[in-house]
Amino acid sequence: MTLEEYKARYGGQNHVAPGWDAIDASLRALYGDQKPQHCGTIIKHFLGGRDPIDGISTYQSDAGGAAHLHFCTYGFSALYYDEEAVGQDFSRFGFELTFRLKPSQEDHEPPIWVCNLIQNIARYVFESGKWFEEGHWIPANGPIRADAQTDIVGLMFVHDPQLPAMETPHGRVEFLQMVGLTSSEVADLMAKRRTTTEIAATLSKADPYLVTDLARSGA
Template sequence: MNTEEYKKQFTTEDTPGWQAIDSQLDKLYGNAEPRHYPPLCGLHYMAGGTDPIDGASIYDSDHQTFHRHIVSYGMSELYYNAEKAGGEFSKWGFEFTFRLSPYKGDENDPLWAVQVMNNLARYVFSSGKWFEENHFIPANGPIRLDTETEITGFVFALDPELGKIETVHGELSFLQLVGITNTEVELLKLNPTTDAVKELITTLTQQNPLLITDLSRK
């Protein structure tokens, strides 16, 4: 889509990128209403807020086993921007997703997971470096603060159900954060290659096709 076609189809009030994410989620969840959370700090990033992510939606999923499915809004081009029409990638080219088994310490939605996404987003915005499939990041401690869990790092995989889409602003991958144990973190530190991460994800997928993070996993 070129700039002129874009201007004919959308107005400055439209949110084409946001709509593209919603459309993909609608294919998966139909009419199910997510619980949507605006920036946790109260202000949008462009308005001086501290959270780069403009919001996150949390779905209850019964696929494979009951879990929360969290999807970010803000790493891709969400709003009207004719200059970005037909680009190769939509802004950073991805949105974060995360699948979490219910945890006894979370009475309500696990908003700590949204803060993890915000922390990773701050790194991207400040460094100009982005995440891709088969990247690995140690959390230097439990991914859920002050929690007795062996999950102390993440690998990035393409979300098994949301995958990758083309938007009017360019390609958008749904990058899923997958929690890994301290043992797995240490093994990847010894061999932090794309192939090693890919091999670990393949192994995890055999028992856990949707790559749901379980804080009780040993």
Template sequence: MTTAEYKKQFTEEDTPGWKAIDDQLDKVYGNTEPRHYPPLCGIHYAIGGTDPIDGASIYDSSKQVFHRHIISYGMSELYYNEEKAGGTFSKWGFEFTIRLAPFKDDEGDPTWAIHVMNNLARYVFSSGRWFEENQFIPANGPIRLNTETDITGFVIALDPELGKIETPHGEVSFLQLVGVTSAELAQLLQNPTTEAVKEMIAGLQQNNPLLITDLDRK
């Protein structure tokens, strides 16, 4: 998309990147309304807030087993920006997702996962280094703070349902955070290669096609 085409199609009041994410979610969830959470600190990052993510939507899914599907907004270019029209990648080129099985200590939605996304987003914004498929992230403890769980890290997979999309600002990959156990994390630390992560994701997906994170998994 050229700048001229972009300016013809959109106005400064439009949010082309946000709409592209919503359009992809509509393909999976139809008319289901998500529960949308604005920046948890209450102030957008662009005007001094501490949360780089502009918001997150949570859907209830009954596919495979009941779980909550959380999607970030803010790692890609969301708002009108004619200078970014037709780019190769939209901003950082991805949005975070995670799928969570119900957990006994969660009261209502697992908004702690949005805090995790924000922590990872702060790393990206401060370091200039982005995440990609087939990477892994040690959490240096339980992924849900102050929780008895053996899930202490993540592998990063392409979201099985959302995949990649082309937006007016460029490509966006939906990168799913998939919880791994201490033993699985130790295995990756011994062999920290892209191929090892890829093989682990494929193994997890044999019995868990949607790569749902279960904090009770041993």
């Protein structure tokens, strides 16, 4: 459907969610009929809710031969039809976040701590107006999972290897995957001894899908 066709069909019906539908379509192309477990907000952010991200879906993935959980956000990009935003180069912040996690024995359901982590990152983005791009990284100022003994204390951002960028009526959206960093990797980045590109290249030799394992430590 062209931009003009979309505008003619839906006009100003703000309840229509072309951004949400586009994310669903990308995930459906990857996972087919698999029904994800979804963590949604009770009060949407645009209605005054505290959490900026309206939803996070979790899929079971075996990409690379290693079973893991694959999370995807709904809300960094424009989800609901907005006449003023139609035709922009980028949809709101221009990305959605994904995260691949090797589950622990305690993780019988999609780990709520991941949803909390993502919402905290979203608050920073929405409040500061700053966004992430491939190659960016952030320290977590402690373990990314507060109730676990883990050396994963930072995150870097890469393009999700299975979800290509997409065009929506509101503009382009990229899928940026968060990848856990150890304390030594964070130290290297702070000291500029290595770049995120170099770290990702090293990690991808063992795992091209860059699944975060909370048990990982060292260089």
